[in-house]
Amino acid sequence: MPRIYTHLTTQERAVVMTMRDDECSIRSIAKRLCRAPSSISRELRRAPAGSSTYDANLAHLQSEARRVLPRRTPKLETPPVSG
Numbered sequence: 001m002p003r004i005y006t007h008l009t010t011q012e013r014a015v016v017m018t019m020r021d022d023e024c025s026i027r028s029i030a031k032r033l034c035r036a037p038s039s040i041s042r043e044l045r046r047a048p049a050g051s052s053t054y055d056a057n058l059a060h061l062q063s064e065a066r067r068v069l070p071r072r073t074p075k076l077e078t079p080p081v082s083g
Helices: 010-021 026-033 037-045 056-067
Strands: none
Touching (some): 010 037
16 A cells, blocks of 8 residues: 655644744654654755755745656666657
């Protein structure tokens, strides 16, 4: 049976940002959003390397950009022949 995964919404990212600014733990943020703590920590890890704070708007823009990236092609798939 396939797993059903729902991405964090913009509102959930805003909650993560405000609670993180208030120095709440990852587990308390996860409990408030009814999400797994690993999802919250993964979201916080995706923040840009140079920044010390999490920005919800930037995170949402980055997630939208990742969504439209092409998927990896299988190794056994042959590329189309141009010519």
